[in-house]
Amino acid sequence: MYPIPEQPAAGQRILFLPAMLDDHFPLLQYAFHSREFFPVVLDQRRGIEDAGLRYAHNDMCYPFILSLGQYLQALGSGTYDPARVSLLMPSVGDACRGSNFTSLIRKALIQAGYPQVEVLSLNTKGLERDHALPLHPYMVWRALFGLFWGDLLMLLTHQTRPWEAVPGAAEACRAKWTARLAGELKAGRGLTLGHLRKTFAQAAADFARLPLRPGPRRRVALVGELYTKYCALGNWDIVPFLEGEGWEVSVNGFSWYLLYYASNQIAAGGPAQGVWRGLSRWVAGLQQDLCRALADHGFFTLPPFPAFQREAAAWINQDLQVADGWLIGAEAAAHIHSGCPRVLALQPFGCLPGHVCGRGQYAALVRRLGEGKVMSVDLDASLPRLMLYNRVKLLLEG
Known part of the structure; x- marks a missing residue:
């Protein structure tokens, strides 16, 4: 797996990713890097609602308005050449307005004066195949690590930060681990399943050593x-x-959503059912390792997805x-x-x-x-x- 450089190479397109997964994108962003694209996670905040509402009706889905505003502010910042920019809009492709986001973004870009900007889609339903983000095996492999390490640091930080005895200790610990794991993802070396599991235990042990205030939680x-x-x-x-x-x-954690989505594809049947079933079992095994490592060091998670789904059947259709x-x-x-x-x-x-x-x-x-x-x-x-x-x-x- 090749290392990821700090800056885009000549001929590489800039790939805008809208803010969506705050705890995961610092690591998951490297999964979107390829020979063709250099990912940039957008962080614009001020005025993005107004920017989005100029080109979208106010009854449109709120995430769409915010994402559109981020795209437009980044394009208008002067930092990027619009001719070299592509926008990515992930979508599950279900029966919701999210499945129409890409066409609405293109319409807004034309109205805003950026008709040359490419809009790419990422989904598993085959929507807009001609405008799909090209995926490579190394991208999927990096995504696996970014997904689970994002879950890991999110769960650990949320359970220590409110009770830390030393203000800022939990964020400092998260920053240390984020920098370390980001370096490993960028280097592209040593990304094995054994190392993934080892990181679960090491990070959990590190957070468990943080002194916490006594008292009820x-x-x-x-x-x-x-x-x-x-x-x-x-x-x-x-x-x-x-x-x-x-x-x-x-x-x-976000891995529960991934397994939820896979379970829906299994329930739907079809020729890909076997692939979804195998993928689901494999990812569920890694999730169980994550839950076990956290529990061993005194941290809480909801049950791993197979048990979570069985328990939910008693309450939810x-x-x-x-x-x-x-x-x-x-x-x-x-x-x-x-x-x-x-x-x-x-x-x-x-x-x-x-x-x-x-x-x-x-x-x-x-x-x-x-x-x-x-x-x-x-x-x-x-x-x-x-x-x-x-x-x-x-x-x-x-």
């Missing part, structure tokens, strides 16, 4: 649509807010397979069962799959469980941030 779970669950832009920095209020935020589907309710139930009775569900305004598969079942779910409290909040460009925080305080104090 309060946990609140965060579930919902991917963008509003994992991206600070999409959830308005809800994790720092909750930690500032004295709560630990329990967020499930698993025919709800569009977008985040039954995963939202299953995570809420699993968090409540684990002793985290307060659950905050965040989703974009107007996200029909999220409302049907998420909000549509929260009340019935709590009645079946006999415990817990789930508060659902929509996020969009017209909602004041203070209103979100006030509603969340009702959940925490109720």
Whole structure:
């Protein structure tokens, strides 16, 4: 596997990645590097809503508006030559507006004066095959490591940062491990499954040595649509807010979503069912190793996906397979069962799959469980941030 240089080579295109997975992209970004493309994760924040709303209707999916605003600000910054830029829009290809993002981005780019910018799609449903991001085996292999190491550092940081005895210790530990693992991904050497598992235990042991404040711990779970669950832009920095209020935020790892998606493809049948089944078993085995390493050092995770799915069957109809589907309710139930009775569900305004598969079942779910409290909040460009925080305080104090 070739090493990744610090700067793009001559003839290499710049690949814009919108902010989506804050805890994973510092590592996962290297999976998008190839001979053709040099990835850049966008970090624009100020004014991106207004930039997106100039070329998108305000009832469009909130993640789309923010991502479009980031694309346009980066293109207008003067840092990049638009003729050498490609935009990537990942999509699961399900029956939601996310499947229309690429065509809407192209329309907005033409209106904004960037008709030469290429828009690429990344999905497993074969949408827009002529505009698909070319994938290579080494990209998929780096993605595997970025996925699990991102889960690892996210889970460890969330469970130590609110209770650290030395302010900044958890972030410093995460920064140290991020730099180390990013270096290994860029070098492209030693990326073996044995090394992956060894890193699980080493990082968990390192975080476990951080001194913590004594006293009771309060946990609140965060579930919902991917963008509003994992991206600070999409959830308005809800994790720092909750930690500032004295709560630990329990967020499930992204590998659970990957296995959830694979399980839906298995349930759908078809000629690729065997491939999805084999991939699912293999990834689930690595996830089990992650959960075991964390548990051995005193950290918590929801059950590994096969057990998680079996337990969810008692509470959630698993025919709800569009977008985040039954995963939202299953995570809420699993968090409540684990002793985290307060659950905050965040989703974009107007996200029909999220409302049907998420909000549509929260009340019935709590009645079946006999415990817990789930508060659902929509996020969009017209909602004041203070209103979100006030509603969340009702959940925490109720």
